[in-house]
Amino acid sequence: MSPPGHDHEHPHHDAAPSDIEQRVKRLEDLLIEKGLVDVAAMDELVDTYTHRVGPQNGAAVVARAWTDPDYKAWLLEDATAAIHSMGYAGRQGEHMTVVENTDEVHNLVVCTLCSCYPWPVLGLPPAWYKSSEYRARAVSEPRAVLEEFGVALAPDVEVRVWDSTAEMRYLVLPRRPAGTDDLSASALAALVHRDTMIGVALVEAH
Numbered sequence: 318m319s320p321p322g323h324d325h326e327h328p329h330h331d332a333a334p335s336d337i338e339q340r341v342k343r344l345e346d347l348l349i350e351k352g353l354v355d356v357a358a359m360d361e362l363v364d365t366y367t368h369r370v371g372p373q374n375g376a377a378v379v380a381r382a383w384t385d386p387d388y389k390a391w392l393l394e395d396a397t398a399a400i401h402s403m404g405y406a407g408r409q410g411e412h413m414t415v416v417e418n419t420d421e422v423h424n425l426v427v428c429t430l431c432s433c434y435p436w437p438v439l440g441l442p443p444a445w446y447k448s449s450e451y452r453a454r455a456v457s458e459p460r461a462v463l464e465e466f467g468v469a470l471a472p473d474v475e476v477r478v479w480d481s482t483a484e485m486r487y488l489v490l491p492r493r494p495a496g497t498d499d500l501s502a503s504a505l506a507a508l509v510h511r512d513t514m515i516g517v518a519l520v521e522a523h
């Protein structure tokens with residue numbers, strides 16, 4: 318039920334729970350009943366990956382790098398420490414490398430083996446990142462993949478593909494778009510979306 322004054326539309330408001338929701342609920346009840354999960358720990362985990370961990374963290378890192386040359390230098394030299402210093406740490410963020418897009422180089426991140434991904438700065442990976450097609454084609458034909466994502470690179474731009482593993486996870490530092498000199502770090506962060514930090518999109522000034 319919605320509390321009073323909470324009047325915006327919810328897609329499933331008052332509708333019967335979907336089959337998948339019922340199955341998830343039954344599974345959750347069973348895990349709790351068997352003592353396999355702790356409710357508070359589960360709520361904490363859901364809250365973490367719903368509200369506190371996501372691409373907004375990576376966007377804050379990128380915006381700071383764009384506006385603070387000392388921070389950018391540190392980020393490129395020791396990404397793990399520079400990212401941890403902003404409070405973004407945790408599972409799948411233990412060992413980080415940041416790769417910078419320039420006029421000459423465009424970086425693209427993949428995990429060819431599975432779905433290694435920097436959770437503390439990007440959240441959980443999108444389905445396409447985990448697909449066998451992306452995992453294979455990002456390596457074999459990165460320019461074609463980039464074109465399908467709408468990224469057209471000049472022929473003389475070198476494409477570098479980074480294969481994330483359990484030992485090292487990569488974050489792309491995208492190019493700062495022209496015409497954004499007057500923007501604050503928080504306004505810049507709002508321009509930086511998840512895909513730009515995987516390397517399958519470019520940051521556009523609004």
Ligand code: FE
Pocket residue numbers: 428429430431432433434481482483
């Ligand atoms: Fe992996």
